[in-house]
Amino acid sequence: MSRPIATVVALVLVLSGGPGNTDPASAAPPAAPSEWTARWAAPADASPFAYGVYHFRRAFDLPTVPARFVVHVSADNRYQLFVNGTRVVSGPARGHLSAWPYETIDLAPQLRAGRNVLAAVVWNLGEHAPLAQHTWQTGLMVQGDGPAERVVDTPSHWVATRNAAYTPVTVDFATVRGYWAAGAAERVDGTQYPWGWEQPDFDAAGWSPAVAGPPARPREARDAASRHMLVPRGIPLMEERVERIARHRETATAGIPEGFPAVPVDIRVGARERRRILLDRTLLTTAYPELEVSGGRGARIGVRYAEALYAGPKGNAKGHRDEVAGKTLAGYGDEFLPDGGARRVFRPLWWRTYRYVELTIETAAEPMVVHDVRSVATSYPFEQTARFAADRADLDRMLEVGWRTARVCAHETYMDCPYYEQLQYAGDTRIQALVSYFMSGDGRLARQAIEALDASRTFEGLTFSRAPSRLPQYIPPFSLWWIGMVHDYWRYQDDEAFVRAQLPGMRAVLEYFAARQGPDGHLRDVGWWNFVDWVDAWPNGVPPVGKAGESAPLDLQLLLAYQYAADLESALGARAQAEAYLASAGQLREAVRRRYWQPERRVFADVGDGSRISQHTQALALLAGVVDTAEQAALAGRMLSDADMAPASIYFRYYVHQAVVRGGLGDRYLDLLGEWRRMLDLGLTTWAERAEPTRSDAHAWGASPNIEFLRTVLGVDSAAPGFRRVVIEPHLGALTRVSGRVPHPKGFVDVRLERRGSGVEAEVTLPAGVDGEFVWGSERTPLRAGTQVIVK
Structure with a gap:
């Protein structure tokens, strides 16, 4: 009897690493082979594009156990690689054909003197693949790093066979009561399964020699020999x-x-x-x-x-x-x-x-x-390094549920939801990336997301709404939030070279929108699906559009993007371009005030005739600085109290809550979490997509309290690019004691707060080489590296 497959299950943990050093400088990709000598291998007599599960094997002899045996591995769609019966790596990380990842791994720990066997399972789900899965044709690529390892290059001496046990089980809207994009399930017939195929003693005599495909070539090779343009994996292996x-x-x-x-x-x-x-x-x-x-x-x-x-x-x-x-x-x-x-x-x-x-x-x-x-x-192997404690137990529970939501929605990409779609949408991902920065400090998955969305950008300038995705979908406001993602990364991750590389894409996005601004600065006929938020009164989440084609939420998102772009160009790009963006922002700011401000109601309307108002427009106006300082608190208060305003959903409350803080009402933040408390009361263990009834029970855009407990309540935020300066401005609300830790590129920011009447006693510790300021009301106190106590 073949050795049961159960014997290899636990061994997959061997290479499941933690997040490691998250400094971008230390996250350089592994070295490429000195020479690309392998070719892609395919199974004989199999459609290169149709659904199929295949096994590959390569037996080889070694006189002694090597100290190092490094290989580079990839496949289309996906693979798992075994060495002498032990599963050692799975991949490739999700990507697209113009940047197709490969994994680099040292097989030496699993090798032995004498006969060794590499075995892989490769599957191509064809038309049944998840929407996020790009593909060209079925194949496996194994490339030895140096001359000694090239003995295992594909396809020489590799054999392959199709596993007839697998057939797809299609999933549709009716099956799951909602939109589905995560691919087919499986039917596995054990009577057709080649049990023990990965074991060294398996008899593969009936298998056929693997067929040689195109040469394996890296991205930017002189001639593209394959549609798979290979790049090193940029993220760690999954936990x-x-x-x-x-x-x-x-x-x-x-x-x-x-x-x-x-x-x-x-x-x-x-x-x-x-x-x-x-x-x-x-x-x-x-x-x-x-x-x-x-x-x-x-x-x-x-x-x-x-x-x-x-x-x-x-x-x-x-x-x-x-x-x-x-x-x-x-x-x-x-x-x-x-x-x-x-x-x-x-x-x-x-x-x-x-x-x-x-x-x-x-x-x-x-x-x-x-x-x-x-x-x-x-x-994804995020490690929680942040801490937050307060004299309210429900906040601990919210932090736990939020972090679980963030974890289940983070794999080889961020995912809007792990059950239904498994797609990396820009609007969702901006919030998810910020959760990652505040809870773990790890920016590698965010880099992946920024790059994937940038690579999806079309000749017109828009990014896809989601990437990777085999089918295009355009949500123009999400292209603007992509610029916000770049700006966030610049503020919280010390990686200027990466941010600078995004400037051409940012300019292209803004050119798309600038071409659709009228002489008065307002956007007209933006095109595509202008989703802003799931509001019951907004068809398909699109905000109201006035008779002249104007829409305040869209104008205000563009205004914010111009401001982000001006910051980035001023610091890293072209001064003249920064000034041009500031001028565009100034024109649009004045146009917004003229067209949408309703002096009698003291609010901004969604459309020029004043007939529709929403929390979204007030929040964006506050965040974009359209509101005079003297009006900010009053407008923030009306945003929370005016029952005529279209309310923000769980997703967009991230921006509403930021606007509350911008309006000087940050001490009310903890009173605005009623929807999250209702979800806890309903027994949810992750945050839902929407208020009840909801399709998805896990949507990480709802994890924004994990950001704000640390940024708003504890008060820790970046005050300079790369987090090089820190500002601490707590908003305790009714709390009397709060403490916490926030990861920082140079270590950690530790804060302990205790109310003293109307004042506060704060103990703050900053990493070496970092300074900042502590803000309490109108008072500002300089902070230096090390520990200090402030009494206000």
């Missing part, structure tokens, strides 16, 4: 960690041993028996579910995944997320058909998102034993 599913929730518990599934215990399913078992992870996760069984030839095992259960057969009403009685599970799922072998482990090729897992088991003539159901959780 993987074994986690247990906490409990089962089925009402009929007969035959379910005590402890299952929190501990591995056998469940015996008799011949011709049907079982349904509802499992509850108790919190939402992104993980590879693993089902280990023996026997059961001819059985069918369905595994369905859901973020929550639904209150009825239609709609998105879910109720309290802990409740299961009388509810319905609607979700996508995989299907596994056992072959009757011992200790077979079924694990999908791609991770799944779930809190609830429904197992449906139908046996045939042969009984089956379910040994274990477990999870291998995966996400």
Whole structure:
């Protein structure tokens, strides 16, 4: 009998690193090979574009164990590489054909003297692939780093075969009750599976020699020999960690041993028996579910995944997320058909998102034993280095839920939601990147996002709304938020060379918008989908447009972008260009005040005739400095109290809350988190996309409190590019004691605050070489590196 696949599961953890040094200077890509000698390898007699799962093997001999054996690996769509039966790396990181990542790894720890075997599984989901997955044609590329390692270059002496066990299970809107873009699920027929294919002693005599494809070439090679323009992976490997599913929730518990599934215990399913078992992870996760069984030839095992259960057969009403009685599970799922072998482990090729897992088991003539159901959780390896503590327990819970949301929405890219779409939208990602800066200090995934969106930019100047994405979608306001992302990165990450490289793209975006400004400065006929926020009164999230084609939210986003661009050009680019952007900003600022200000109501309208108003327009006007200082607090107050204003959703409240602070009402911030408290009351363990009823239970644009607990309440913010100066301006509200730590490019900023009547006692520690100021009301106190105590 072949060695069961279960024996390799834990070994994937070997190369699952933490975030490491997040200094951009230390994040240089690994060295490329001294010479590119490999070619892409493909399986024989297989369509290069259609759905398929393939295995590759290369056996070779070594006289001794080498001290170093470095290879560069990539594939289309994806791969997992094994060395002598041990899984060592998965990839490639998501990218696009003009910048196709490869992983660099030292295989020496897994090698031995004598016979060695490299084995890979490569899959191309074809038309069933996730929308974020770019592709050209099925292939594997292994390139030895130097002469000694080139013995394993593809395709020489590699053999390959198609795994006939896999077929796609399509997922549609009706299946999951919402828009779906995350690709197909899997049906795996164990009777067709080549068990043990990755093991050194597997007999691959029936496999065919791999077919040579185009030469492997790096990006910027003289001649493009392949559509895959190879670049080193710019982010760390994903974290993987074994986690247990906490409990089962089925009402009929007969035959379910005590402890299952929190501990591995056998469940015996008799011949011709049907079982349904509802499992509850108790919190939402992104993980590879693993089902280990023996026997059961001819059985069918369905595994369905859901973020929550639904209150009825239609709609998105879910109720309290802990409740299961009388509810319905609607979700996508995989299907596994056992072959009757011992200790077979079924694990999908791609991770799944779930809190609830429904197992449906139908046996045939042969009984089956379910040994274990477990999870291998995966996400980008962010490490939380921030700390926040206050004399209110609900804030701790919010911080925890927000960080979990950020983690499950961060993988090889940021993702709007891990269940439905898995797409990196600029509007979402700006907030997600800021969460990363404040909670971990790690800017590498944000660099990836900025580059991916920049690479998506068309000849007209707009970026895609999301990248990577096989299908174009344009949301012009998201191109403006991309400029905001670059500006944020410049403020919080010490990496001027990278920011400077984004200036041409920024200019192209602004040229698109400048061409659509009228003589008075207002935008007209922007085109495409001008989504701003999910407001019930705004069709498809598009704000009102006046009779002359004007829209205050769009004008104000452009104004902010001009201001960001002027900052960046002044510091890193062309002084004349900075002055031009300032002039454009000045013209637009005055145009906004003239057209949209309503002197009787003392608010800005969304359109020129004053008929529509929204929180969005007030927030953007405050952030863009359109409001005179004397009016700011009053306008911020009206933004919060005027019931006629279209309200901001969870997403756009990030900007509303910033505007509250800009208006001098930062001490009210903690009173504005009612929607987040309602989500906690409903048992959510991650923040939802929208207020109830919501499609997605995990949308990281809702994690903005993780930013503001540190930036607004604790008060720590950047006061110069690269965080080279620090400003600390706390807004304690009703709190009496707050302490925390914020990661900084040179270490950490530590703050302890305690109210003293109407004043405060603050202990502040800044990293070496960093200064700043402490602000309390109208008083400003200089700060220096090291520890100091301020009493106000």
